Amino acid sequence: MAEIVIEARGLRKDYGANAAVAGIDLDIHRGEIFGLLGPNGAGKTTTILMVLGLTESTGGTVSVLGHDPVRDPLAVKRRVGYLPDAVGFYDNLTARENLRYTLRLAGIARAEAERRIEEAMARVRLTEVIDKRVGTYSRGMRQRLGIAEIIAKRAEIAILDEPTSGLDPQATFELLDMIRDLKADGVAVLLSSHLLDRVQSICDRVALFSRGHIALQGTVKELGQQVLGAGHAAHVEADGADIEAKLRTLPGVQRLEREGRGWRITADRDVMADVAQAVVGGGGRLQRLAAAEPSLEKIYARYFEEHQDAA
Amino acid sequence: MRREGSPFTGLGAVFLKEYADHLGSARMRVLEWLVVLSGIGVVAVAIITLRETVTRDQFLFLNLFLYQREDSAVPSLLSLLSILIPLVAIGLGFDAVNSEFNRRTMSRILAQPIYRDALLLGKFLAGLCTLGTGLTALWLLVVGTGLLTMGVPPSGEEVARSLAFLLVAIAFAGVWLAIAMLFSVIFRSAATSALCALGLWLFLTLVWPILVPVLVPMVATPDPLAARFGLLSDSQVEWYLGLSRVSPASLFADASLAVLQPDPNMTRIPTLGMLGQLQGMVRGAALPLNQSLLLAWPQITALIAAVIVVFAITYVIFQRQEVRA
Ligand SMILES: Nc1ncnc2c1ncn2[C@@H]1O[C@H](COP(=O)(O)OP(=O)(O)OP(=O)(O)O)[C@@H](O)[C@H]1O
Ligand SMILES: [Mg+2]
Numbered sequence: 001m002a003e004i005v006i007e008a009r010g011l012r013k014d015y016g017a018n019a020a021v022a023g024i025d026l027d028i029h030r031g032e033i034f035g036l037l038g039p040n041g042a043g044k045t046t047t048i049l050m051v052l053g054l055t056e057s058t059g060g061t062v063s064v065l066g067h068d069p070v071r072d073p074l075a076v077k078r079r080v081g082y083l084p085d086a087v088g089f090y091d092n093l094t095a096r097e098n099l100r101y102t103l104r105l106a107g108i109a110r111a112e113a114e115r116r117i118e119e120a121m122a123r124v125r126l127t128e129v130i131d132k133r134v135g136t137y138s139r140g141m142r143q144r145l146g147i148a149e150i151i152a153k154r155a156e157i158a159i160l161d162e163p164t165s166g167l168d169p170q171a172t173f174e175l176l177d178m179i180r181d182l183k184a185d186g187v188a189v190l191l192s193s194h195l196l197d198r199v200q201s202i203c204d205r206v207a208l209f210s211r212g213h214i215a216l217q218g219t220v221k222e223l224g225q226q227v228l229g230a231g232h233a234a235h236v237e238a239d240g241a242d243i244e245a246k247l248r249t250l251p252g253v254q255r256l257e258r259e260g261r262g263w264r265i266t267a268d269r270d271v272m273a274d275v276a277q278a279v280v281g282g283g284g285r286l287q288r289l290a291a292a293e294p295s296l297e298k299i300y301a302r303y304f305e306e307h308q309d310a311a
Numbered sequence: 312m313r314r315e316g317s318p319f320t321g322l323g324a325v326f327l328k329e330y331a332d333h334l335g336s337a338r339m340r341v342l343e344w345l346v347v348l349s350g351i352g353v354v355a356v357a358i359i360t361l362r363e364t365v366t367r368d369q370f371l372f373l374n375l376f377l378y379q380r381e382d383s384a385v386p387s388l389l390s391l392l393s394i395l396i397p398l399v400a401i402g403l404g405f406d407a408v409n410s411e412f413n414r415r416t417m418s419r420i421l422a423q424p425i426y427r428d429a430l431l432l433g434k435f436l437a438g439l440c441t442l443g444t445g446l447t448a449l450w451l452l453v454v455g456t457g458l459l460t461m462g463v464p465p466s467g468e469e470v471a472r473s474l475a476f477l478l479v480a481i482a483f484a485g486v487w488l489a490i491a492m493l494f495s496v497i498f499r500s501a502a503t504s505a506l507c508a509l510g511l512w513l514f515l516t517l518v519w520p521i522l523v524p525v526l527v528p529m530v531a532t533p534d535p536l537a538a539r540f541g542l543l544s545d546s547q548v549e550w551y552l553g554l555s556r557v558s559p560a561s562l563f564a565d566a567s568l569a570v571l572q573p574d575p576n577m578t579r580i581p582t583l584g585m586l587g588q589l590q591g592m593v594r595g596a597a598l599p600l601n602q603s604l605l606l607a608w609p610q611i612t613a614l615i616a617a618v619i620v621v622f623a624i625t626y627v628i629f630q631r632q633e634v635r636a
Contacts, residue, residue, distance in 0.1 A: 045635065052422055054634045074316035074424040082422035088415025092332075104324035105423035146419075 002029040005157055005188045006051060010060035012212075013046050020046040022212035023060060028190055030156075033183050035199050036192040037296065038209030044192035045085060047209075048161055051190070052082055065156065078106065081150030085161040087142060091135035095126060095145055098134055099152055106153055113152070120152035124178055140171035147178050150187075158182050160191040164198055176202050196296040208300055215303060224294025227303045232270050233292040237262030240284020250274050264292060314426070321425030325433025326440075333403060333441040342399045343445055349391055350449050351456070356385045358460050370597075372465040373472060373571050375457050388453065389567055392480060393560050394516070397487040399445065401508045403438045404491030406501040408629065413501065418634045431629055435492060435622060442484040450477050468600055475570040475604060482614040483563040487512070489621035496629045515558040523554045556610075559617060566610035573597035 006028040013021040021043040028034045036044045049055035051062055053069030053076055062068070067075045089098045096117055103113040121130045124144040129137070137145065143163060150158045163179065164172045180202055182189055193199045200206075200220055208216040208223070216223050224233065236247065237260075247263060248256050251274070255266040265271065272289060279286045333339050357378035361371065379387035408431070411417040421427065450473065458464060465473075490511065494504040527543075527550045534544030543551065555561050574597050598606070 049633075049635070054418060054421060072315040073426070074320060077422055077424040080422070082419065084415065084418040084422075086415055087419060089419075090414065090416060101324065101328050102419070102423055104328075105321045105420065105425050107320065107424060149419075 002031055004028065005030050006062070006064050006190065008047075008051070008060065008062040011047070011050060011057055011062050012059040013043075013050060013055065014058045019212045021050070021057075024207075024212075024214045026207065026214075026217075028157075028188055030188050031183060031186050032204040033179065033189040033191065033202055035203035035206040036190065036209060037194070037196050037199070037206050037300075039194055041211075042194075042209035043212040044194075044209055045161055048082075048159055048190070048192060052076070052080065052159065079155060080157045080159060081153050081155030083143070083146040083150060083158070083160045083163055085165070087146045089134040089137075089142060089145060092133060094131050094133055095121065095137070095148075096130050098145070099149055102149055103152060108153075116152040116154070117148075120148040123151055123181065124148045125174075139166050140168070140175070143167065143171075143175055144178065147175070147182070150182070155187060157188045157190065160189065162193055163191055164193060164195060172198060196300060200293070200296045206296065208296075208303070210304070215307070216299070220293055220296060220299075223296070223299050227299045227306075232267050232272075233294050234265045234267070234272055234275065235259060235262060235288065235290050235292040236265060236275055236279070236286075237288040238279045238284050238286045240279060240282060242282070243279060243284055246278045246282050247275065250278055262288065316424075316426070318426045318428035319432075320429060321423065322429040322433050322436075325425070325430055326437050329434050329437030330440055333437060334444075338402060339441065342402050343448075346395050346399060346445060346449055347452065349395065350388060350452065353385060353388045353391050354453050354456055356383070357388070358456065362461065370466075370469055370472075370573060371461060371463060372454070372457055372469040373573075375453055376473065376476060376567075376571050389564070389571070393483075393563055393567075396442075396446075396480060396484045396563075397512045397516075397560070400438070400442060400484045400487035401491040401505065401512065403441060404488045404495060405505040405508050406495055407434045407438065407492045408495040409499050409501055409504060410495075412499055421634055427629055428626070431492075431622075431626055435488065438488045438492070439481070439485050442488065443481050446477060446480050446484065450474075471600055472570050472573070472603070475607070476567055479563065479566045479570060479607065479611060479614070482611060482618065483559060485618040486559045486614055486621065489618050489625065493621055493625040493628075496625050496632070516560055519558050520555065523551060526554060527551050556613065559614065562610045562613050562617075566607040566614070569607035569610070570603050573600075573603060 008026040012023045050057045053073040069076045099117045207214045252267045491508045498504040531547040531550040
């Protein structure tokens with residue numbers, strides 16, 4: 001297993017009698033994308049602020065790259081990049097000037113900073129507008145500029161709060177791609193979102209938040225097994241007589257639901273081969289057969305159906 | 312809890328950015344023109360009259376700062392500055408911190424390896440330097456105009472005195488800058504912050520001088536003997552002076568008069584007559600520069616202390632604020 005870069009133990013934050021974060025444990029490894037997911041007000045931002053040392057915790061410990069963010073905030077902030085929710089820049093300055101300022105604050109020498117700015121802006125495809133005032137930028141461009149700042153800073157950990165909120169599907173797709181690029185550079189990414197399905201595809205592991213607690217933590221697949229109670233899910237599209245009945249009677253199949261132009265099968269073991277055989281053997285034509293990731297949305301909904309009192 | 316690293320990391324970067332922002336901002340240009348134009352106007356009036364009344368004054372140049380005709384509505388440069396300086400300082404400071412929240416840049420900046428100390432101090436110093444730049448420019452303008460129109464160069468002492476005045480003016484500007492920044496930390500809305508700073512300024516300039524004579528009899532012990540002659544008791548005089556010096560403007564006026572007005576009989580600082588006697592001075596003779604500075608020293612230190620106290624309060628409040636934007 002890769003080195004642990006963020007470690008939280010029993011971390012909590014109380015606002016008066018309310019616990020915004022009620023004692024959570026987290027381990028984030030180098031080079032993984034970790035998603036903090038949950039509805040509004042679940043405590044995602046509060047957790048991020050405590051990891052960054054921008055808010056003091058009221059209990060528990062957190063260690064970032066071996067440093068305590070409250071005791072030694074500069075060492076942490078030097079190596080961590082942060083893209084806040086609804087990030088803002090100085091609108092009267094150009095993108096280059098904005099980045100120049102943050103890199104100066106980060107203590108990076110002028111010539112080196114200039115080189116890094118050019119390179120980072122090219123990575124997020126903003127080279128053309130690098131000398132335009134940020135006031136003229138769209139929401140998506142600002143978000144990308146925020147990523148460029150993290151790249152230019154050469155952060156080892158990138159913490160992104162709701163990076164895709166307010167973006168259209170195309171911009172979301174591009175941004176998620178850039179986050180994957182960060183991971184490819186060996187950066188550990190901690191991101192938060194309340195849009196489960198959007199980020200599901202890029203997260204290696206997720207923690208599902210609910211009212212300050214982590215309800216579930218692990219890979220999406222693990223969570224699916226844990227909550228939906230099925231090890232395997234598959235998506236089938238096929239033509240032929242009586243396909244649905246045939247599939248339903250296959251051994252191991254627990255559930256069969258219509259999904260798009262085909263069916264979604266949930267089974268307690270790998271039934272892909274059996275499905276193929278059943279369809280083809282029955283004279284049907286197999287159009288598509290793919291292992292389906294369980295949807296986080298579904299996992300989440302199911303979990304809270306079952307644990308209403310826990311939530 | 313002990314913190315690692317210097318609190319001044321990044322101070323230079325913050326200072327340079329804020330200073331450049333101030334100098335380039337439209338707001339600063341407006342304020343600067345306001346100061347320069349009204350300053351020139353006042354000085355022009357002073358010069359015209361001073362040239363008519365051909366008195367052989369030893370301190371002709373200092374009159375440029377002080378001159379006011381009794382029957383005229385045109386104020387002296389000194390009284391003009393005691394109004395304009397707070398205005399400009401508030402104009403520069405009222406949104407220093409809350410604008411970072413409102414632009415949502417605060418958390419991004421504080422996620423960089425700097426302490427909040429550096430951000431606050433950098434902003435304050437940048438504002439102070441901007442004010443200093445403006446006041447120095449005005450000073451040069453006044454001295455230059457005087458030189459051109461009056462045809463006599465200022466003496467070394469006059470230059471020294473007017474430079475001392477410049478420093479007093481900058482300290483006064485610092486007080487109002489610190490007050491404006493305090494409000495910019497307390498209130499998230501820039502409008503509220505500006506309103507409160509201006510309100511406090513109006514209160515101290517307009518209401519306080521009226522209030523002090525009302526308050527003094529309530530707190531001071533009256534002296535029946537003095538009262539019989541319609542005079543104030545010692546305790547009343549002390550309270551009067553103490554209360555009126557709550558207003559930075561009166562500290563500024565006292566200190567400025569002390570350095571700009573070498574003739575102690577012309578100043579309204581009551582300790583002055585006594586001091587003159589102690590030094591065995593002849594009435595009407597001018598005080599030497601070091602005596603004037605000594606006289607202004609308590610006011611100057613009070614101004615500087617006020618800056619430090621207000622800044623410290625601002626710092627403590629800012630340090631406790633949660634940064635969510
Ligand atoms: N300053 C504060 N005082 C009191 N309660 C607060 C404060 N800040 C946040 N909270 C509470 O803490 C809880 C967690 O807030 P947090 O911002 O961490 O949620 P979140 O998961 O980031 O939600 P969102 O998706 O809306 O960003 C919320 O219930 C909120 O009301
Ligand atoms: Mg949030």
